[in-house]
Amino acid sequence: MVAVAILAAGKGTRMKSDLPKVLHSLGSKTLVERVLDSLDGINVERCLVVVGHQADLVRSRLADVTINGKSLEFVEQTEQLGTGHAVQQVLEPLKDFEGDLLVLNGDVPLLRPSTLQSMLSSHRDAASAATLLTAQLSDPTGYGRVFCDESGDQLAVQEIIEHRDCSPEQRNNNRINAGIYCFRWADLSAILPNLSNDNDQQEYYLTDVLAQLRPAIAVDVEDPQEIWGINDRVQLSAAYQVLQQRIKEKWMRVGVTILDPASVTIDDAVELVADVVIEPQTHLRGATKIAAGAIIGPGSTVENAVIGADAKVLHSVVMDSEVGPSTRVGPFAHLRGNAVTGEGCRIGNFVELKKTTLGDRTNVSHLSYLGDATVGNRSNIGAGTITANYDGVNKHKTVIGDRTKTGSNSVLVAPITLGDDVTVGAGSTITKNVQDDALVVARSRQMIKPGWRLKSRPSTEKPSGKSQ
Numbered sequence: 377m378v379a380v381a382i383l384a385a386g387k388g389t390r391m392k393s394d395l396p397k398v399l400h401s402l403g404s405k406t407l408v409e410r411v412l413d414s415l416d417g418i419n420v421e422r423c424l425v426v427v428g429h430q431a432d433l434v435r436s437r438l439a440d441v442t443i444n445g446k447s448l449e450f451v452e453q454t455e456q457l458g459t460g461h462a463v464q465q466v467l468e469p470l471k472d473f474e475g476d477l478l479v480l481n482g483d484v485p486l487l488r489p490s491t492l493q494s495m496l497s498s499h500r501d502a503a504s505a506a507t508l509l510t511a512q513l514s515d516p517t518g519y520g521r522v523f524c525d526e527s528g529d530q531l532a533v534q535e536i537i538e539h540r541d542c543s544p545e546q547r548n549n550n551r552i553n554a555g556i557y558c559f560r561w562a563d564l565s566a567i568l569p570n571l572s573n574d575n576d577q578q579e580y581y582l583t584d585v586l587a588q589l590r591p592a593i594a595v596d597v598e599d600p601q602e603i604w605g606i607n608d609r610v611q612l613s614a615a616y617q618v619l620q621q622r623i624k625e626k627w628m629r630v631g632v633t634i635l636d637p638a639s640v641t642i643d644d645a646v647e648l649v650a651d652v653v654i655e656p657q658t659h660l661r662g663a664t665k666i667a668a669g670a671i672i673g674p675g676s677t678v679e680n681a682v683i684g685a686d687a688k689v690l691h692s693v694v695m696d697s698e699v700g701p702s703t704r705v706g707p708f709a710h711l712r713g714n715a716v717t718g719e720g721c722r723i724g725n726f727v728e729l730k731k732t733t734l735g736d737r738t739n740v741s742h743l744s745y746l747g748d749a750t751v752g753n754r755s756n757i758g759a760g761t762i763t764a765n766y767d768g769v770n771k772h773k774t775v776i777g778d779r780t781k782t783g784s785n786s787v788l789v790a791p792i793t794l795g796d797d798v799t800v801g802a803g804s805t806i807t808k809n810v811q812d813d814a815l816v817v818a819r820s821r822q823m824i825k826p827g828w829r830l831k832s833r834p835s836t837e838k839p840s841g842k843s844q
């Protein structure tokens with residue numbers, strides 16, 4: 377049985393923020409959510425989060441998170457007296473627990489689930505009382521140093537000494553403590569109450585227990601990036617780059633083309649397939665799904681959207697919407713609020729679609745706004761067509777049939793229905809429903825007064841016909 381304690385009580389002073397450190401976003405998730413993600417595949421019996429600084433905020437932001445179908449348990453550490461003191465807070469809630477306790481820092485967001493799983497199996501295979509993740513860093517400054525006996529097949533831990541408590545010679549040890557541990561709870565809980573704070577920071581260090589638990593083993597991680605702790609915004613952005621690199625590499629191996637990965641960002645939950653092309657300066661966010669042959673970008677943002685096969689989205693924004701197969705969007709179009717296009721549509725320059733459904737092969741090519749509208753198949757919405765859908769209080773629907781054409785600068789005052797095969801004259805303001813097959817023109821007639829300019833001016837001002 378595995379219980380987890382996530383240490384998340386600290387303020388994170390170096391973030392220089394009103395927000396507690398563990399709630400800072402790293403892409404689409406907070407730091408602490410990413411730590412919880414690293415528990416994937418582990419059969420967690422109980423998951424306790426030690427909160428302190430802005431405890432209520434952390435609690436409320438994690439209220440809906442479950443692990444193995446169970447809610448998180450929050451334990452308050454009212455004063456932050458050190459990592460050992462933080463783990464002491466779970467003594468009471470875990471007093472009847474038997475099994476292993478996994479301790480994770482709330483600010484270590486890059487840990488892969490496979491790394492935790494293999495640490496757990498090493499722990500079990502060695503029947504260890506304590507197992508910790510370590511890494512050998514070229515610059516170990518700031519981390520606790522792990523001193524081991526390397527003579528056996530395993531790294532037997534002797535003790536951990538915090539950087540600030542190390543002698544200059546001890547600082548040459550480059551094996552560092554990642555702050556990720558697995559303890560046999562019966563052994564840890566027996567000695568945890570006896571920690572002392574006799575050290576440079578006068579804190580109760582969790583690391584002190586490693587000198588007392590036997591056997592204790594260290595497991596070096598292969599990829600030291602995984603154990604990066606985030607203390608400031610520079611490290612936050614470096615961690616983001618690592619996550620992005622992992623995501624983009626994953627999709628490139630699946631068969632997605634991303635020629636300029638440095639200018640592209642892709643959220644964790646995005647789903648791509650082989651033969652999607654992501655052009656530069658493009659951002660894929662939320663629960664976006666893109667089908668084969670689609671070309672997204674350059675310069676597009678696609679969020680919570682479904683993009684059909686062979687569609688193109690050029691310099692455009694698509695949010696909470698669906699682009700049908702072989703539809704071309706952009707440049708400079710904006711689909712939002714559940715806009716849905718059919719197959720082979722064309723959504724062109726400076727067009728906004730909101731909560732609008734288009735049938736197949738319907739074009740809205742320039743300078744139009746369609747909101748709360750339904751348009752059939754093979755219709756053509758002329759340049760500058762606007763659905764006047766909002767009367768200042770309520771939104772109203774526009775319904776347009778198949779093969780209907782609106783002239784340039786048409787205003788369709790909703791609620792309104794245009795049938796099939798309707799033609800709307802340019803510049804019309806349509807306020808009444810139009811039946812199938814009709815031509816509708818609703819604008820003032822053109823009036824011509826021949827010779828008007830000459831008559832309206834005194835004869836002395838007649839132009840000479842020559843420029844001066």
Ligand code: UD1
Pocket residue numbers: 383384385386387426428453455456457458459460461462481482483518519520521536538552553554555580581582583605
């Ligand atoms: C700790 C380790 C160090 C290790 C490093 C890895 C100790 C004494 N040192 O140092 O060996 O190399 O992590 O990143 O454990 N926290 C609480 N309550 C407290 C203090 C801390 O919840 O009273 C939480 C913090 O919010 C943070 C985590 O524990 O999530 C680690 O605390 P931090 O102060 O950052 O420890 P380090 O000095 O980094």
Ligand code: CA
Pocket residue numbers: none
């Ligand atoms: Ca620290």
